[in-house]
Each structure stands twice: as C-alpha cells, then as structure tokens.
Amino acid sequence: MLSEKLKECGVVGAGGAGFPTYVKAKSTVEFMLANGAECEPLLHKDFELMCHYPKEIVSGMALMMEAIHAKQGKFGIKEKNHEAIEAIRPEAEAKGIELATLGDFYPSGDEYELVYSATGRLIPAGGIPLQVGCVVNNVETLYNVHFAAQGVPVTRKMVSVSGAVRKPKSFWVPVGTPFRDLIALAGGATTAEYGVFVSGLMMGTLTFDEDDVVTKTTGGLILLPKEHYLVERKVRPQQARNRIGKSACDQCSYCTEFCPRYLLGYEVMPHKVMRTLGFTTSGAEHWSQWGELCCACGLCTLYACPEDLFPKEACDDAKATLRAAGMKFTQTRPIQVHPMKESRRVPVAMLLRRLKVEDYEVETPFEDIDHAPAIVRIKLSQHVGKPATAVVKAGAVVERNTLIARVAEADLGVNIHASIAGRVSAVTDKYIEIQSK
Ligand code: SF4
Numbered sequence: 074m075l076s077e078k079l080k081e082c083g084v085v086g087a088g089g090a091g092f093p094t095y096v097k098a099k100s101t102v103e104f105m106l107a108n109g110a111e112c113e114p115l116l117h118k119d120f121e122l123m124c125h126y127p128k129e130i131v132s133g134m135a136l137m138m139e140a141i142h143a144k145q146g147k148f149g150i151k152e153k154n155h156e157a158i159e160a161i162r163p164e165a166e167a168k169g170i171e172l173a174t175l176g177d178f179y180p181s182g183d184e185y186e187l188v189y190s191a192t193g194r195l196i197p198a199g200g201i202p203l204q205v206g207c208v209v210n211n212v213e214t215l216y217n218v219h220f221a222a223q224g225v226p227v228t229r230k231m232v233s234v235s236g237a238v239r240k241p242k243s244f245w246v247p248v249g250t251p252f253r254d255l256i257a258l259a260g261g262a263t264t265a266e267y268g269v270f271v272s273g274l275m276m277g278t279l280t281f282d283e284d285d286v287v288t289k290t291t292g293g294l295i296l297l298p299k300e301h302y303l304v305e306r307k308v309r310p311q312q313a314r315n316r317i318g319k320s321a322c323d324q325c326s327y328c329t330e331f332c333p334r335y336l337l338g339y340e341v342m343p344h345k346v347m348r349t350l351g352f353t354t355s356g357a358e359h360w361s362q363w364g365e366l367c368c369a370c371g372l373c374t375l376y377a378c379p380e381d382l383f384p385k386e387a388c389d390d391a392k393a394t395l396r397a398a399g400m401k402f403t404q405t406r407p408i409q410v411h412p413m414k415e416s417r418r419v420p421v422a423m424l425l426r427r428l429k430v431e432d433y434e435v436e437t438p439f440e441d442i443d444h445a446p447a448i449v450r451i452k453l454s455q456h457v458g459k460p461a462t463a464v465v466k467a468g469a470v471v472e473r474n475t476l477i478a479r480v481a482e483a484d485l486g487v488n489i490h491a492s493i494a495g496r497v498s499a500v501t502d503k504y505i506e507i508q509s510k
C-alpha cells in the first residue's frame with residue numbers, strides 16, 4: 074500500500090509544518106490538489122523543481138490520486154510562472170489533471186486559499202482540507218511520493234539560498250547539512266554581519282546559528298544584513314512589542330481589513346487582539362479569541378499595519394495563552410467570504426517593496442550540485458507528529474538510505490534514514506550525527 078511506503082520512507086509535507094503524508098494517503102476524497110503556489114518572497118525552489126522534475130511531481134500526484142480515489146486532480150500554479158506551466162501542463166494533461174492558475178498574491182499558497190480558489194469550498198473554521206473532500210500536497214512532497222513508491226526514502230531536500238549572497242541558487246542537499254555549507258554553496262555572504270531567515274521572510278524563523286541544519290521541511294535560507302529592517306523587527310523582544318503595541322495601536326483595524334483569513338469569512342480580528350494589550354499593565358497574559366483562527370501568515374505585521382506594530386505576534390501570544398488556559402474558540406457565525414476579498418489581495422511585488430527586499434528579488438536557478446557534507450546532524454523531531462527513536466548507536470557504519478530512526482506503527486510520524494554514507498559519531502535524544510567516510 075502507498076501509505077505504508079510513505080511512512081516507511083519518511084515522506085512528510087515539504088512545504089510547511091511537515092504533516093506526515095501517509096495519513097493523507099489513507100483518506101478517500103473527491104479532490105487531489107497539488108500546491109505549486111510558492112508565495113514566500115525570494116524563495117523559488119518549488120518553481121525550479123516544477124521546471125526540472127515535472128514527470129516525477131505529476132507521477133507522485135497520480136499515485137496519491139489513485140490511493141485516495143480522487144475523482145479530480147487540480148494543480149495549483151501561479152499564472153506568472155510560464156516556464157513551470159509549460160513543463161507541468163503536458164504531464165498533467167496526460168493524466169487528466171487540470172491546472173488551476175493562481176494570481177501572484179500573498180498568500181495564495183495557504184491551504185484555505187488554495188482549496189477555495191481551486192474548488193470554491195470553504196474549510197470549516199480550524200479544520201483541514203479533508204473535511205471538504207480535499208487533499209493538498211506541496212510539489213516537493215509529490216516528488217518524494219514518486220520515489221517512495223519505488224522504496225527510495227527521503228534523504229535530500231531542495232532549498233533556495235537567496236538575499237545577501239553572491240550566487241543565489243536552488244539545489245539539493247542531504248538532510249542534516251549545516252546552514253554554513255548552504256551559504257558557501259551560494260558563493261558566501263555579501264555582507265559581514267547578517268541574519269538568516271529559514272524557510273521564508275513571512276512565516277519562517279530568524280537565526281544567527283550557521284551550525285543549525287536542514288530538515289525535511291526547510292524551504293531555503295534568505296540572508297539579510299543585520300541592520301536590515303526585517304532583522305531589526307524580528308529580534309524585538311515580546312515585552313517591547315507589547316509595550317509599543319499598547320501605546321501606539323490606534324485601532325485603525327487595517328490589520329484585520331487585510332487579513333486573508335478574515336477576508337475568507339473566518340472570525341479573525343487582529344486589531345481586537347491588539348486591543349487586549351491595554352487590559353493589563355505589562356501586556357502579558359492578554360488573551361483573546363480573535364487570534365485563534367489566525368494562520369500566522371504575517372501579513373498584518375509585515376504589510377498592513379501602518380505603525381509597524383506586531384498584530385501577528387499578538388495573535389501567536391493570545392493563542393498560546395488560550396491553549397495554556399485550556400480554552401478553545403470556535404467560529405460562531407456561518408463562514409461568508411467578504412465582498413471586498415478580491416480587491417484587497419496583496420500582490421507579491423507590493424509586498425516585496427513593503428519588506429524592503431525588492432533589490433534581492435532575483436532568480437535562484439537550479440544547479441545539480443552533488444554536495445557531500447563532512448558532517449550531517451539529522452534531527453529526530455523535524456515536523457508535526459512524534460519524534461523518531463534512534464535505531465543505531467554511535468560507531469555504527471551506515472550507507473546513504475540506511476534506516477537510522479523509527480516511529481512506532483501506531484504513532485503519528487515517519488522513519489528517518491541516513492542522508493550520507495559514514496560513521497555515526499553521536500546519538501542524542503535530539504539528533505543523530507554522521508561523519509562522512
Ligand atoms: S493595523 Fe496596526 S495600528 Fe491599526 S489596529 Fe492593527 S495593530 Fe493597531
């Protein structure tokens with residue numbers, strides 16, 4: 074069965090939180106949707122993947138369609154990506170899969186957005202695509218499905234490296250490769266001091282640790298100078314964010330009016346979450362149900378707010394506080410798409426300007442590099458679900474694709490395999506380290 078092979082071979086969503094794909098493969102639904110939207114600014118690895126591996130991606134999609142008995146397959150792809158469309162179209166048409174072309178807006182790759190634009194269906198508040206008869210998979214996940222069906226495990230990750238680097242590009246690297254290798258492969262940084270955004274400026278994280286490593290969900294790295302507007306905003310501590318939010322939020326509600334989830338009809342109102350900052354002296358433990366259905370796309374903080382405040386982070390904090398209090402909010406009224414939704418969409422070009430990164434928006438051409446890192450550190454917890462348990466000990470000799478960590482049959486999670494040949498040099502409760510031969 075496909076689902077068993079996907080668990081065995083370690084396939085998880087390559088474009089987000091990394092939900093184990095075998096679970097989706099067990100369902101029975103009407104629509105199978107491929108997500109090739111890729112709307113994080115400056116990351117273009119999915120575009121490169123679609124241009125260079127259309128056969129494998131569409132084959133993975135057809136395998137998923139067969140497994141879930143889908144009646145229709147739709148391939149979400151941006152209209153502007155002509156080269157990718159030309160590569161995918163003949164493969165898709167041969168398998169009866171329709172292209173669902175999308176505008177160049179942020180966040181058109183959000184699952185709720187994609188399901189709505191491809192099928193006209195609205196996922197229940199806080200729900201998943203399955204509830205409206207859809208399975209959504211990122212294009213790299215589908216590439217991995219194609220190989221897993223032949224028993225080949227996931228040990229490589231496609232990444233883009235862009236921003237303040239000499240040669241922005243996209244390439245494969247073994248899972249567990251340190252970020253410093255990726256930066257070197259992209260020609261090195263063009264500035265002495267920089268921050269590294271992992272998997273995106275909007276929804277990714279910022280790190281200064283180049284020893285951190287690639288996981289099965291890493292979309293790429295974006296380097297920005299340390300003094301860049303986005304780095305300075307990202308390092309602002311929560312206390313400072315709350316203080317400034319409490320004093321400077323004028324309740325204009327732009328954050329809500331531009332919120333993609335609000336515009337789809339969900340009860341998300343970041344301006345009301347911001348209002349709660351004024352309810353305590355410190356702004357701490359402010360809780361509000363109006364952040365619960367937020368998908369953390371970042372648009373309110375990084376695009377909408379004219380005061381440069383932090384409504385997305387206020388929603389994050391409010392969600393955490395509600396969770397800690399054991400409370401859960403569910404939508405109270407029917408979901409109804411806002412009449413202004415279409416005219417309030419945010420073009421990626423405008424977002425790039427607002428983020429002050431237009432100068433870094435260049436192609437990241439694919440290079441077929443066979444990178445052999447001296448060392449890889451493969452994390453036991455890389456995605457949604459249970460961490461895997463190591464099945465090798467320090468000193469063991471492994472080949473590429475050797476099983477090194479396993480998840481119990483009944484647990485949500487997938488197996489992990491060696492991404493290079495070598496000797497296991499360390500096994501901890503967090504990772505397995507392999508030194509190359
Ligand atoms: S957009 Fe900014 S200033 Fe306006 S309500 Fe939202 S957080 Fe407050």
Ligand code: SF4
Pocket residue numbers: 328331332333334335341342343366367368369370371372373374384385388
């Ligand atoms: S991050 Fe802001 S804009 Fe995005 S879903 Fe949450 S509240 Fe809405």
